[in-house]
Amino acid sequence: MTQPLAPVAGIDVPDRWPTRITELLGIRWPLLLGGMMWLSDARLVAAMVRAGGMGFITARSSRSDDDFRQALRQCRELSGGLPFGVNLTLSRRAAHNDAMLVRLRIALEEGVRLFETAGLPPTPLLPDIREAGAVVIHKCAHVRHAVAAQNMGVDAVTLVGMEEGGHPGSNPLPTFLNGAYALEQLHLPLALGGGIGHGRQIAAALALGADAVVMGSVFTPAMETPAHAAYKQRVVATDAHGTRAVLGSLGDTWRILDNENARKVAALEQAGARSYAEFGDLISGDRTQSLAYQAGQHEEGMLSMGPAVGFARAVEPVADIVRRLQEECVRASTRFLQMTART
Ligand SMILES: Cc1cc2nc3c(=O)[nH]c(=O)nc-3n(C[C@H](O)[C@H](O)[C@H](O)COP(=O)(O)O)c2cc1C
The missing domain is CATH 3.20.20.70 (Aldolase class I)
Known part of the structure; x- marks a missing residue:
């Protein structure tokens, strides 16, 4: 029911x-x-x-x-x-x-x-x-x-x-x-x-x-x-401007929380990185899962997120x-x- x-x-x-x-x-x-x-x-x-x-x-x-x-x-x-x-x-x-x-x-x-x-x-x-x-x-x-x-x-x-x-x-x-x-x-x-x-x-x-x-x-x-409580607190503290799109230059746009990891990825992309290998662990799904979602280290990982988060x-x-x-x-x-x- x-x-x-x-x-x-x-x-x-x-x-x-x-x-x-x-x-x-x-x-x-x-x-x-x-x-x-x-x-x-x-x-x-x-x-x-x-x-x-x-x-x-x-x-x-x-x-x-x-x-x-x-x-x-x-x-x-x-x-x-x-x-x-x-x-x-x-x-x-x-x-x-x-x-x-x-x-x-x-x-x-x-x-x-x-x-x-x-x-x-x-x-x-x-x-x-x-x-x-x-x-x-x-x-x-x-x-x-x-x-x-x-x-x-x-x-x-x-x-x-x-x-x-x-x-x-x-x-x-x-x-x-x-x-x-x-x-x-x-x-x-x-x-x-x-x-x-x-x-x-x-x-x-x-x-x-x-x-x-x-x-x-x-x-x-x-x-x-x-997901870890620390991740959720980070999310509710994020407003409509707290996300960014990365990897568009690889034809694989990914909109994510604008955390430290996202800024590193954006910097590499801006510097000309154009293959997944060049981003290494920064874009690893396992790392996102274990560090951010499970351990609550919300500045790590690719945390999919769009600006609607501002309403949460x-x-x-x-x-x-x-x-x-x-x-x-x-x-x-x-x-x-x-x-x-x-x-
Ligand atoms: C954390 C997160 C993970 C997502 N993972 C997937 C996925 O694995 N497969 C998929 O089809 N869409 C995925 N999406 C997209 C959602 O299914 C949905 O289409 C999207 O969140 C709607 O846009 P909004 O985030 O602006 O509400 C994900 C979105 C978020 C926020």
Whole structure:
């Protein structure tokens, strides 16, 4: 069961906001927590699902196939039987993608039927997803990639703008411009993401025509996120200007927290480094996980983060963040509806 909504004076949050994406995923609100490497574990995803939205366990975060299977079983238990999703992020490394196919098959065996794909077109994953009758939302950063995914037969598309925490691709357009252009060309359900951390932005995205929003950064300091308290305190102290994009010159833009590590990476890039090897350990995922997320050394590691982090002002349970977003969204949409009804 999703958690009941506590009544809030003056704000009537409806019990569900139906869109094509809530119908597709079987959720109450069009609020998606995109897969977050190292952070989207069973507990965080289950918290989002129980709050009435959808979350995606990042398949790449598990150290082994067995660990991944255990994470899925744990999530199933914690989400009280509600469906949850799995994020399959593909990369330019073929070995990674073979591993993602194995993890997809494990997820299907464990009964998962919702997938968020990202990184590259989901071509190698689609036959298995289709055969199982599962749902796939493909996340990309460019309208033309969204159209290609639509033609490929995915069920829905997430389009992210350059404000996205993580890998927003090389497209320089921001979320709302991307969304407005995409809506002229897409007939599939569309989720919009990147830079969204306040409910008034959700109202704007839904008014624009999106069927859902995808968020990440604003949930990074949630109580259920598997990261050290010192990291979470650093995150809630960060404002909208505390992130930066690096590695764009390698064609692999990565928006991260502007910590000491990020500044070293930026300096190397500025000095002309153009291969991953030249950045060495500074861009190592294992180092990010062990030093920053586990040990709380938040000035180390590549900490994916976008400017929506400025809206994360406390370490709170996921359900409270969702509730705040809903209230803010209803307040903003009420204002808009009253305004347009007068004319
Ligand atoms: C810490 C963190 C890790 C992320 N890791 C991944 C990932 O592994 N795969 C992926 O598809 N997206 C990843 N993302 C992107 C999110 O799924 C989501 O699209 C994004 O956070 C939305 O933009 P926002 O951060 O501005 O809210 C990550 C984002 C963050 C903040």
